Amino acid sequence: MSPAVRTAVDLGRGLVLRNPLLTASGTFGYGLEFEPFLDLARLGGIVVKGISPKERSGNAPARIIETPSGMLNAIGLQNIGVMRFVQEKLPALRERDTALIVNVFGNSIDDYVTVVEQLEAEEGIAALELNLSCPNVEEGGLEIGRSPRSIEQVTHAVRQRTRRALWVKLTPNVSDISETARAAVSGGADAVSLVNTYVGMVIDVERRRPVLSHGHGGLSGPAIRPLAIAAVYQVCQAVDVPVIGIGGIVAARDVVEFMMAGARAVQVGTANYNDPAIAAKLVDGLVEWCAAHEVADVNQLVGAAQQ
Amino acid sequence: MTENRDCTVAGQRELGEDYFLLQVAWPELANQVCAGQFVMLGLPDIGEMLIRRPFSVARTVASEPGRAPCSFEILYKVYGRATRAFSRLRAGAVVSVLGPLGRGFWLPDESEHDRTEIVLVAGGIGNAPFPLLLQQLGPRAQHVSLFFGGRSREDLTLLSWFRERCQVITTTEDGSEGRRALVTEPLAEKLDDDPNRRRVVLACGPQPMLKAVAEICLAREVLCQLALEETIACGFGVCLGCVVEQRHPASEFERYVRVCTEGPVFDAREVIL
Numbered sequence: 001m002s003p004a005v006r007t008a009v010d011l012g013r014g015l016v017l018r019n020p021l022l023t024a025s026g027t028f029g030y031g032l033e034f035e036p037f038l039d040l041a042r043l044g045g046i047v048v049k050g051i052s053p054k055e056r057s058g059n060a061p062a063r064i065i066e067t068p069s070g071m072l073n074a075i076g077l078q079n080i081g082v083m084r085f086v087q088e089k090l091p092a093l094r095e096r097d098t099a100l101i102v103n104v105f106g107n108s109i110d111d112y113v114t115v116v117e118q119l120e121a122e123e124g125i126a127a128l129e130l131n132l133s134c135p136n137v138e139e140g141g142l143e144i145g146r147s148p149r150s151i152e153q154v155t156h157a158v159r160q161r162t163r164r165a166l167w168v169k170l171t172p173n174v175s176d177i178s179e180t181a182r183a184a185v186s187g188g189a190d191a192v193s194l195v196n197t198y199v200g201m202v203i204d205v206e207r208r209r210p211v212l213s214h215g216h217g218g219l220s221g222p223a224i225r226p227l228a229i230a231a232v233y234q235v236c237q238a239v240d241v242p243v244i245g246i247g248g249i250v251a252a253r254d255v256v257e258f259m260m261a262g263a264r265a266v267q268v269g270t271a272n273y274n275d276p277a278i279a280a281k282l283v284d285g286l287v288e289w290c291a292a293h294e295v296a297d298v299n300q301l302v303g304a305a306q307q
Numbered sequence: 308m309t310e311n312r313d314c315t316v317a318g319q320r321e322l323g324e325d326y327f328l329l330q331v332a333w334p335e336l337a338n339q340v341c342a343g344q345f346v347m348l349g350l351p352d353i354g355e356m357l358i359r360r361p362f363s364v365a366r367t368v369a370s371e372p373g374r375a376p377c378s379f380e381i382l383y384k385v386y387g388r389a390t391r392a393f394s395r396l397r398a399g400a401v402v403s404v405l406g407p408l409g410r411g412f413w414l415p416d417e418s419e420h421d422r423t424e425i426v427l428v429a430g431g432i433g434n435a436p437f438p439l440l441l442q443q444l445g446p447r448a449q450h451v452s453l454f455f456g457g458r459s460r461e462d463l464t465l466l467s468w469f470r471e472r473c474q475v476i477t478t479t480e481d482g483s484e485g486r487r488a489l490v491t492e493p494l495a496e497k498l499d500d501d502p503n504r505r506r507v508v509l510a511c512g513p514q515p516m517l518k519a520v521a522e523i524c525l526a527r528e529v530l531c532q533l534a535l536e537e538t539i540a541c542g543f544g545v546c547l548g549c550v551v552e553q554r555h556p557a558s559e560f561e562r563y564v565r566v567c568t569e570g571p572v573f574d575a576r577e578v579i580l
Contacts, residue, residue, distance in 0.1 A: 029545035037311055055560040064538050064548030066358045066389075071540060075547045078563070221357050250353045273541040274353050275403070276311055 005290040006297040007283070009044070009264050011242045012190040013165040015126055017044035017099055017265060020255070020298060021283045024246050024269035025050055025103035025129060025169070026075070027220075030089045031096070037276035042283055044265060045099030048089070050131045052105045053114045055081035060213040065202050070223030070248070071270050072200050074214035077105055082115045086122055094124025103169070105131040109157050116158050128164055130154060132184075133171030133196035145171045145196075148183035155187025167244065170194040170235075172224075177231050178238035185239045193244035193267065194235060195228045220270045222248040229261050236262025236303060250278070252285025259298065260305035309408060309543060310336070313351050316400040317368075317378045322464045325385040326432070327394050330368060330378050336406055337367040337376035342440035343411030343509075343534050343572040347542035348381065349403040350392065360389050361539045361567070363436040363511070364407065382464065384432040408542045409571045412440060412509050412532055423505045427453040427473075428494055428520050430512020431462045436534055437511070438465060441472045448472045452497065456490025456516070459483050491519045498527050507532065509572075514580055521575035531575035537566040544568035552579040 007019035023031070025047040031040060040046060058078030065072050080088065085102075093100050102125050106112040112130060119125060132145035132154060144150040155168055168184035170177060172195035181192050197218025202211045210216070228247025236243050245263030249255055250271045258266045271278045290298060317330040336346070342364075349359030362383055367376035385394050396402065415423040425444070427437050434455060441448040449472065456478040457463050463484055469475050476493050477485030486493060490512075498506070510520040511534035524531035537549035550563035551570070554577055564570070564578070 027546070033543060033545050036309060057560050057562040058547060058550070060552070061550050061563070062538065063550065064540055064546065066538075069357060071358055073540075073546075073548060078547050078550075080560075222354070250357075270357065270540075271353060273546055274349060274357060274359060276405070276541070276543070278353075 004296065005287045006299075007287065009242075009299060011127070011165060011244070011265060015099065015165040015190075019044040019283050019286070020259065020263075020265040021279050021286070022047055022101065022244065022265055022267045023272060023279050024267035025131065027269040027272045030085070030093065031100075032089070032092055034272070034276050038280040041097040042280040043098050044283075045101055045126060047101040047103050047129055047267060048085075048093070049079050050077050050103040050105035051079055051082050051085050051115055052077060053082055053111050055079060055084065062212055063214075064217075065211050067200070067202060067219065067221075068223060070219050070221030072202055072212065072217040072219050073197070074212045074217035076214065079105075082118045086118065090122055090124060099126035100124060101127045101129050101167070103129045103131050104158075109154050112154050113157050113161060116161050120162055120164075125164060127167055127190075128158070128162060129167040129169050129193060130158060131169050131196070133169050133173075145180065146174050148179050151180055151183040152187040155184050155189050159188030165190045167191045167193050169196055171196045172227065172231050173199050178234055181235040181239050185241050189241060191242040191244055191264075192235060192239065193246055195224070195231050195247050198224055198227065220248065222250055224248050225254060225257075229257060232258060232263050233261040233306065236306060249282070250274075252282055252289050255282055255286050256289055256301060259301040260303070262303040262306055264299075264302055308339075309406065311403070311405045313401050314404050316396050316398055316402060318398045319394070319396055321394075322382075323461050326382070326461075326464045327385070328365070328380050328382050329393060329396065330380045331402060331404060332378045333404060334375070334377045336404075337379045340364045340367065340379060340407040340439070341411035342443055343436050344407040344409050345542075345571060346379075346381070346404050346406030346408060347539070348393065351401050351403050356389055356392065358540050359403065359405065359542070360393075361408075361536070361542060361571075363534070364439055365435045366438040366442060382432065382435045382438070405542050409567055410569065412436070412534070412572050414444075415507065423507055425451045426494070426497065426506055426508045427451060428490060428508060428510040428512065428516075429453065429455045430490055430516040431457045432464070433510075433512030433516070433534075434464065434469070435511065437509075438468065440509070441469070449474075452476065454478070454490050454494045454497070456488075456512075457484075489519075490516065491523060494520065495523050498523065498529055502527065506530070510534070518580045521580065524575055532572050533575050533578070533580075534572050535566050535570050535578070537571075539567050542567050553577060554579050
């Protein structure tokens with residue numbers, strides 16, 4: 001890694017990451033599963049799978065299918081619940097030299113508050129990311145995430161109960177993502193991350209029914225990257241807090257693209273399945289790109305394409 | 308130990324229309340993989356293939372007889388875009404491989420082997436995990452029976468290879484090879500023939516076949532292991548995409564288990580197909 005390129009990024013509320021590369025919630029397990037393949041300390045941070053007040057078994061199969069340049073999933077937020085997360089995962093995670101961001105999921109304001117209160121006394125968590133955007137559960141999540149008023153309420157309720165950096169992960173399945181981003185900021189978010197998956201569907205034409213048992217699912221991967229870039233570009237004009245870009249990153253130039261759109265950091269998602277070491281490789285790739293383009297500090301990329 | 312690496316293709320052989328045998332050089336994997344385990348196979352350029360595909364390890368290959376294996380083979384049928392792309396690979400091409408993965412078949416140990424008959428059931432390309440199993444059984448393979456069914460004789464790949472190593476009973480739906488029947492028909496006859504014989508049935512194939520095999524075995528209280536296939540995105544337990552429903556979950560939370568991690572081989576009593 002070239003020492004000439006400065007990679008640290010400031011995401012607000014005193015949280016400075018060593019580089020802008022994060023892993024997206026839901027694609028990186030609880031992080032520890034990736035240790036055979038990469039050194040977590042190479043990353044800016046990791047965002048672990050959405051944690052709900054109680055464990056969830058998720059949706060019936062089939063849950064995933066590949067689509068052109070993408071993947072459609074309806075896992076249904078299968079997770080071990082906040083209690084077991086604190087007992088079984090957090091002790092090991094807090095020993096790791098990387099920023100740990102816990103993604104929080106609930107069906108109601110009370111759910112979000114419950115999880116956040118249980119995490120508040122625990123050491124080793126750098127930030128919370130509120131999942132207000134999952135399309136794959138019947139209740140909560142996306143319903144809350146589509147209403148600016150609900151977003152503001154949930155964010156505000158959580159803000160009252162945590163001293164930590166607070167991020168809100170936004171759904172693109174709205175008519176105006178700037179409006180939901182503003183609502184998160186006015187509720188007290190220190191940063192917004194976007195986008196979560198786009199609602200999509202694949203139909204098995206032989207069986208005349210949707211492939212996924214849940215019917216629709218969330219579309220991710222390079223197929224959504226131009227959509228995500230546009231959303232990041234737009235939100236960066238609407239809010240002053242740092243924006244974390246997500247959507248179809250598979251190469252270093254995709255990271256650069258998100259940063260030029262205005263993102264201060266990025267999350268790598270679906271690509272982790274193809275190459276479990278990709279997030280670390282993208283750190284190297286970003287530094288190489290900057291060195292080759294005489295960019296001394298990655299922050300110089302942020303918003304470079306904004307007009 | 309599971310590893311992720313780019314490997315060189317050692318060769319590829321077409322076994323009839325749409326069936327291929329791809330040989331991949333990776334000595335360490337070839338030496339430790341167990342029958343029923345799998346690898347995720349992809350192309351090195353993520354732009355060409357976003358999600359890798361799971362394949363049973365079919366066989367291991369040594370450079371000369373008596374030496375340790377230096378490569379492994381996957382046996383597959385072309386179904387779609389990814390398998391079509393794999394079928395075009397030639398010696399010297401590079402593939403990305405994650406493996407070995409999952410829990411393979413568990414076999415009676417040698418002391419019990421004489422008392423337990425191993426019965427294999429394969430439907431079409433479901434024969435893929437069994438060559439490695441026969442290789443690992445060595446001389447004991449000659450006591451194994453393989454019930455091998457397909458739509459037509461073209462679906463019964465590596466048939467002569469199997470016939471050199473174990474007892475093979477074939478069925479086809481069009482009658483072009485063996486009995487014109489579903490593979491479950493002679494299987495049920497075999498199990499009824501000597502009902503007190505201690506047996507374990509290992510099956511791999513399309514889901515309706517697996518379901519029928521499981522029912523036949525469960526009704527007769529014969530031990531049965533099923534090698535399942537699912538869409539898998541990661542292969543190492545994090546995407547949670549490849550789940551199957553458990554028959555007797557300890558809690559509601561444990562309703563689903565991962566094919567890639569808890570499987571792909573399951574006791575037929577454990578899962579609901």
